[in-house]
Amino acid sequence: MTDTAILAPSRLAVVRGHLRGNPLLLVGGIVATAIVLIALLAPLLAPYPADAVSATHPLSVLLPPSMSHWFGTDQVGRDILSRVLYGARVSPLIAVFVILISCVIGIPLGLAAGYFGGVIDEVIMRVTDVFLAFPALLLALAFAAVLPPSLTSTTLAIAIAWWPWYTRLLRGQAASVAGRPYVESCRTLGISRRRIIFRHILPNAITPLIVEISLDVGGVILTAAALSFLGLGAQDPTPDWGLMVSEGQSYFMTQWWLVTFPGLAILITALAFNLLGDGLRDVLDPKRVVKLL
Amino acid sequence: MSFLLEIRDLQVHFGRVRAIDGVSFGLPTGPFGLGLVGESGSGKSTIGRAIVRLGPPARGEVLFRGHDVLRLRGRHLKEYRRHVQIVFQDPDNTLDPRMRIGATIAEVLTAHGIAARRQATGRVQELLQDVALDPDFVDRFPHQLSGGQRQRVAIARALAVGPQALVLDEPTSAIDVTAQARILALIQRVRDEHQLAYLLITHNLAVVSELCEATVVLYLGKVAESGPTGALLTHPAHPYTKALRSAVPELDPATRSSRVALTGEPPSATAPPSGCVFHPRCPLSVDRCREEVPVLREVESTRMAACHRAEEVLGGIEFSSPTTVAASGAPAGGEIREGGDVACRS
Amino acid sequence: MSLLEISDLRIRFGARPVVEMDRLEVDRAQVVGLAGESGSGKSMTTLAILGLAGTVGAHVEGSIQLDGQQLVDLPQRAMRDIRGRRVAIIFQSPAMAFNPVFRVGRVFLQALKLHGTQSQSDAEERAAAALRSVFLSPDLLHRYPSQLSGGQLQRISIAIALALRCDLLIADEPTSALDVTVQGDVLELLRGLRDQKEMGILFISHDLAVVAELCDHVAIMRAGRVVEAGPTDRVMAQPQDAYTRELLAAVPRIVVTGANS
Numbered sequence: 001m002t003d004t005a006i007l008a009p010s011r012l013a014v015v016r017g018h019l020r021g022n023p024l025l026l027v028g029g030i031v032a033t034a035i036v037l038i039a040l041l042a043p044l045l046a047p048y049p050a051d052a053v054s055a056t057h058p059l060s061v062l063l064p065p066s067m068s069h070w071f072g073t074d075q076v077g078r079d080i081l082s083r084v085l086y087g088a089r090v091s092p093l094i095a096v097f098v099i100l101i102s103c104v105i106g107i108p109l110g111l112a113a114g115y116f117g118g119v120i121d122e123v124i125m126r127v128t129d130v131f132l133a134f135p136a137l138l139l140a141l142a143f144a145a146v147l148p149p150s151l152t153s154t155t156l157a158i159a160i161a162w163w164p165w166y167t168r169l170l171r172g173q174a175a176s177v178a179g180r181p182y183v184e185s186c187r188t189l190g191i192s193r194r195r196i197i198f199r200h201i202l203p204n205a206i207t208p209l210i211v212e213i214s215l216d217v218g219g220v221i222l223t224a225a226a227l228s229f230l231g232l233g234a235q236d237p238t239p240d241w242g243l244m245v246s247e248g249q250s251y252f253m254t255q256w257w258l259v260t261f262p263g264l265a266i267l268i269t270a271l272a273f274n275l276l277g278d279g280l281r282d283v284l285d286p287k288r289v290v291k292l293l
Numbered sequence: 294m295s296f297l298l299e300i301r302d303l304q305v306h307f308g309r310v311r312a313i314d315g316v317s318f319g320l321p322t323g324p325f326g327l328g329l330v331g332e333s334g335s336g337k338s339t340i341g342r343a344i345v346r347l348g349p350p351a352r353g354e355v356l357f358r359g360h361d362v363l364r365l366r367g368r369h370l371k372e373y374r375r376h377v378q379i380v381f382q383d384p385d386n387t388l389d390p391r392m393r394i395g396a397t398i399a400e401v402l403t404a405h406g407i408a409a410r411r412q413a414t415g416r417v418q419e420l421l422q423d424v425a426l427d428p429d430f431v432d433r434f435p436h437q438l439s440g441g442q443r444q445r446v447a448i449a450r451a452l453a454v455g456p457q458a459l460v461l462d463e464p465t466s467a468i469d470v471t472a473q474a475r476i477l478a479l480i481q482r483v484r485d486e487h488q489l490a491y492l493l494i495t496h497n498l499a500v501v502s503e504l505c506e507a508t509v510v511l512y513l514g515k516v517a518e519s520g521p522t523g524a525l526l527t528h529p530a531h532p533y534t535k536a537l538r539s540a541v542p543e544l545d546p547a548t549r550s551s552r553v554a555l556t557g558e559p560p561s562a563t564a565p566p567s568g569c570v571f572h573p574r575c576p577l578s579v580d581r582c583r584e585e586v587p588v589l590r591e592v593e594s595t596r597m598a599a600c601h602r603a604e605e606v607l608g609g610i611e612f613s614s615p616t617t618v619a620a621s622g623a624p625a626g627g628e629i630r631e632g633g634d635v636a637c638r639s
Numbered sequence: 640m641s642l643l644e645i646s647d648l649r650i651r652f653g654a655r656p657v658v659e660m661d662r663l664e665v666d667r668a669q670v671v672g673l674a675g676e677s678g679s680g681k682s683m684t685t686l687a688i689l690g691l692a693g694t695v696g697a698h699v700e701g702s703i704q705l706d707g708q709q710l711v712d713l714p715q716r717a718m719r720d721i722r723g724r725r726v727a728i729i730f731q732s733p734a735m736a737f738n739p740v741f742r743v744g745r746v747f748l749q750a751l752k753l754h755g756t757q758s759q760s761d762a763e764e765r766a767a768a769a770l771r772s773v774f775l776s777p778d779l780l781h782r783y784p785s786q787l788s789g790g791q792l793q794r795i796s797i798a799i800a801l802a803l804r805c806d807l808l809i810a811d812e813p814t815s816a817l818d819v820t821v822q823g824d825v826l827e828l829l830r831g832l833r834d835q836k837e838m839g840i841l842f843i844s845h846d847l848a849v850v851a852e853l854c855d856h857v858a859i860m861r862a863g864r865v866v867e868a869g870p871t872d873r874v875m876a877q878p879q880d881a882y883t884r885e886l887l888a889a890v891p892r893i894v895v896t897g898a899n900s
Binding site: 332333469470471473474477496497498499500502503526536537538540541542543544545546548549552554555558559 | 676677788790791818819820821822823824826827845846847848849851852853872875876885886887888889890891892893894
């Protein structure tokens with residue numbers, strides 16, 4: 001019986017294979033791209049761009065969905081479709097920055113704690129634990145309440161509550177990878193510590209984080225919406241989806257369109273990035289069997 | 294004889310557990326194979342790891358060409374690591390799953406300045422051929438190789454730095470028997486081609502008999518006996534070696550002999566027995582064994598043993614163990630006691 | 640009639656065949672070895688006999704008869720009855736065979752009560768007697784699996800098989816994870832099961848030396864097929880098939896010549 005091995009396919013073939021085998025990834029990817037495009041092209045797509053900024057139309061308040069206003073109008077007469085489209089610039093952007101900040105803080109700390117262990121691990125993790133002791137929303141609330149209400153404050157407040165989760169996640173992964181024979185081999189082979197951490201530990205530890213991040217896009221958007229809902233985040237007239245839901249809640253029973261369309265936007269965005277993350281995890285794991293035609 | 298690698302009174306503690314409790318032996322310059330044999334809890338893997346500076350700080354001395362390496366750091370440690378390499382047991386985790394084979398080996402070459410990135414490719418292919426792998430494997434990922442092939446990549450990677458000594462930690466325990474035979478043949482060939490000295494850590498006596506001129510037998514962190522492999526296996530000087538040898542299953546009925554059964558369970562390192570660590574299970578133990586720790590001493594030329602009755606064992610004393618299974622050509626009849634009050638073995 | 644008769648067994652995953660076994664028999668008071676490397680199909684065969692092939696998504700066709708009773712396609716309820724009452728199993732990893740949350744005694748007694756023993760005190764007596772038969776103290780029943788060594792756990796598995804008074808024992812690599820000195824004890828107990836309890840034992844292993852010492856008959860498997868079968872001594876001494884010869888040649892042996900003397 002001879003040793004068997006499988007032929008190595010090209011990278012492009014691998015990606016194509018993943019897309020074919022995972023239709024949800026395709027859907028997620030397409031929708032996520034669409035949202036990004038909408039955010040970029042909002043001024044061109046929105047029928048009433050001014051409504052997204054400061055315009056009000058007292059004569060057209062609370063109009064139901066119609067040909068001239070696909071999503072209807074809100075309590076000050078603004079076109080909801082335009083505001084939803086512009087909203088694609090606001091909420092996901094918050095998510096992007098929050099996650100970016102959390103990664104910048106969380107990844108190095110997690111790597112250090114996981115690889116070095118000992119005192120460094122103790123110090124980093126105990127500080128992290130303090131932050132983790134509070135529910136993320138409450139922590140974000142606390143900071144948002146202290147800062148003047150604005151998008152920047154929202155972003156900062158949520159980031160402060162978010163980074164510890166990434167630190168802990170990465171620390172666990174890094175510690176686990178650091179103990180594996182191939183990392184030990186690197187040490188005995190005289191590979192530099194820096195290279196071990198960045199070339200071996202980071203790529204092998206990061207996959208759960210990538211999935212987590214894609215799930216978090218929805219989570220952050222929801223948290224930002226909650227903050228806006230409570231008046232601690234974006235302020236009127238910013239077309240923030242969460243703010244729109246908050247402003248529309250008292251009209252929900254009769255003028256359902258105020259709440260529904262921004263709500264759907266949140267739902268679809270969160271779902272799309274979720275699917276994208278799931279699919280990304282599959283793509284990034286070289287061990288998954290690829291279905292080539 | 295001056296040793297390439299000499300271990301003197303090595304001690305490794307994991308907290309309160311004394312995994313290695315005073316081990317001494319020497320590995321001569323290559324080509325030479327030294328077997329390190331023991332069962333679980335013997336500490337054999339810990340010794341191998343201590344030699345390449347993995348694991349908790351060790352006490353005692355590990356001398357490479359006369360210089361103690363246990364306290365080396367930085368540049369000197371890296372220098373030492375060019376001379377002594379290790380191959381691990383588990384082929385599944387021995388290579389970075391995200392790096393292609395070629396990159397994994399090339400990384401070693403560039404880390405030590407042996408070859409710049411561009412010339413590395415040629416050297417990598419040479420190394421792969423050295424271990425009888427198709428050079429096309431450079432573009433493959435570890436999961437596309439079988440366990441045996443991955444072990445060969447690990448060996449190629451270890452050879453990349455041009456070491457003088459190799460520690461092989463159970464290199465074939467986790468792979469199939471036919472792949473195993475090929476790896477063992479590869480080790481033989483590599484040893485002759487590169488004049489290597491290796492420390493072969495295993496629980497398999499047959500493997501040491503094929504590959505090692507000398508063997509050290511370990512029990513619970515101490516050396517039971519050491520000496521030339523053939524002599525050690527045919528005329529053991531320690532009861533444990535004799536029991537171990539007799540327990541090895543044989544393909545050929547003609548070579549089977551009575552099995553010396555050991556009482557009790559393998560010991561726990563957290564509460565080692567008093568006196569000789571083997572005495573609770575030893576068929577030959579007497580009062581002295583419980584009270585006095587036997588010293589590792591020369592019982593014959595080139596033969597060392599740590600046993601108060603080593604000379605008697607060497608002389609071929611009969612073991613009156615509680616259950617000595619009779620030898621026969623056909624599988625022997627076993628014994629199941631029926632209930633009742635029976636002296637239990639554990 | 641043999642205790643276990645397998646004929647024309649075909650196991651596949653979807654369209655991919657994994658086992659194509661024409662014939663295999665195990666008699667009472669006999670140990671039959673199923674030897675081969677990983678991927679040869681030995682474990683799949685075991686699963687099929689136990690009616691568990693479906694749990695891994697495999698499809699089974701052919702005939703597996705236990706004392707004349709057809710096991711293939713038997714409904715799970717009937718199979719559950721057979722597992723434990725007529726067929727006992729020992730696995731490779733003794734630690735994984737026992738639920739770490741329960742004391743060993745509880746697992747033991749549960750098994751007994753599930754398969755016929757009515758009263759608690761009866762079950763306790765049988766369990767204690769079975770443990771003594773494998774040279775273990777009945778006190779061990781009060782321990783958790785993590786407090787026992789691999790060898791002890793394997794012996795307890797054998798004790799369970801004893802206590803259940805099964806006809807057929809399937810041992811899937813029972814000694815592969817054990818030290819060689821402990822392995823000897825376990826093999827001896829298996830011989831006892833064969834000789835005194837007249838159990839039929841199907842012994843699966845990749846270790847040909849162990850198979851040579853323990854088994855009366857052996858079947859060598861490769862890529863799902865039996866390439867050679869017969870009395871162990873004959874197969875080991877005069878292998879007919881090229882693969883068998885290759886396997887035997889690959890087994891390291893204790894040699895005392897040349898460089899090591």
